Amino acid sequence: MPCLTKKRHGLKISRDMSNRHVRHLRLLSLMILSAVLAGAAGVARAEDPLQEFQPVEKRGRITPFNGAAPLETGKAGSGDSGQLPAGELQPMAKGETGAPVDGAAPSEGVTVFERMGAELPPLPAEKPFEGKPDDAYGAFQRGYYLTAMGLALPRAQLGDRAAQTLVAEILDSGLGVKRDPKAAAFWYEQAANAGDPSAMFKFAVLLMEGRVVPRDPKRADELMKKAADLGNASAQFNHAQTLTADMPGEKGLKAALPYYRKAAEQGIADAQYALSQILINVDGIPEDERATARDWLARAAMAGYDTAELDLALWMIDGIAGERNLEAGFRWMRRAAEGGNVVAQNKLSHLYINAIGTRQDPVEAAKWYVLSRRAGLQDPQLEDFYLGVSDEVQKKALMAANRFRRS
Template structure:
């Protein structure tokens, strides 16, 4: 449940900037800049170009006859130095464990969470999921949001602790309310699962929104779908649906990339942009999304956002058909093209490798 699947999974650039011509940067009739000596007086240009010497790093203030100002004294750091976490960040896992353990035993939730992470992943020490669950539980009781989330997962799955759905839900909600983004998404998923229909979606939406705002792509995708589908969502939020979908697509969520292509081509949530829609469909297709591969074939056939290309259309149809997606319309198209086009499409499909 750490990353619950979206209901639509499997179903649903910047331009090159050329260099400016030289004449646009420095026209030939523009006077060339001359160096300045101290006092601001222009230095004469030597008649012999070989006599010109580099400045040796003279700064602008020096050229103006003004010395560099003294740097302000560096303020000493007076905060608490977390040596254990610092060692963890540098990859010194055993050192991190040794420095965190005494603090964990004294009840420090952050240190307890770090110990649990090291034990659960086997970093610097032997992997020990049972002891990891113990420390996650201690840290959760101490109020650490990450530990609350991890302990909720352990209780939900019955992994190294007794299975307890009620307690797991309580910890998941506490973690979500404490601001843990993945817990917010998972709690939203639980609300939709436990409350059928519109009610569950409306209960879940605030948690999806909080998670989306913290960068969870699954939540961003969910927000885009709910903004468009729920009648209770105000117009100003509905207008943001495509923006949230774009964020999920840019984060690499292939279902969002597929839907981004569909929305742009069909004008959903904004104006129709065929070329941009084609680009997103192609991105999702190369990521291995079978539905996007199927739709890309249709775009090539109809010349939507791209020139018509029978071989490319047939190639993407072959790729999606091999993945199990049947399409009678595309099958009729494929059987109607020339033999050499079919052969070229099959050869191209054989060379395709998903970018996942």
């Protein structure tokens, strides 16, 4: 799903958040939140076992986006906070697939034993299909791009906005045809003028960039807001980004909050993360909403967003927005570290040294310190620890670190 933001105010623009376009703005969005929330009042929390090396300020921890590819999760459901048992969440191993993000296990159907002696419920009434099948989109989904173009183009020329958007997508991506950004922009604009939310978002991005069409920030903002109000999740997130950039301070954050929430409910992991930070830090948030902050953070973490994994680990260890769970916090920290998050690698070393949520393991502690140090993160306390262990421990740690880099 596409997800871009404004170029002005220093915000960078990438192209898309789908499988085609994986670059995405994250850094400034949370830097904005960080700057705004840095002065927010704090609340009391439980004694912090990491306090000597990991202070967690205020109610939560604001960290900048780190450039990891954004992902989507399942919908939280309109108007439903979708409470997740964050303290019990188990991070999945690499390559592992699991239950849906919201925790629902897949149905196995009615078994033979359940049917014995029981009358099956009546089938629901059959609903007649209205309208003709969209052959063009069906061909597109199956990868028959030339067929899709051949079916969609005549409809696009007759003013069908869905067909216009499909033609633009094929031309923009060069799927089965030569890539033609200018022709794609033409069809995106036609579909946007006809009211297609996806085309509005795509054309707004082009207007922001100013490479294929003349740059027009004002019209881009108007189209982005229209697309957001029509329910486009990517536009909702980016309109929220625009509001936080144009209105620094809590006023902008509160104005952006409904759009972050809508995007989060549609599965935008970046929005889920941003929502969690606003809920835990901004003053005046109702307590019942503030109580869902860890749940939203958990959704972003379950989507594989490593910064959310790191923060969820710290929240669990420190007892922020929920009960303390050292073991679960350790598991999430390890998950983020294994994904390459350098800060998580550093913190994981501390957890191994202090036996927080796990057993004490000097080899693992030294290994993760070596990895974080190689990435440029200096830590005098860990350096003292490393120099104080035996040569044998250092040797094993270096070998383990080298194996990790090759894996």
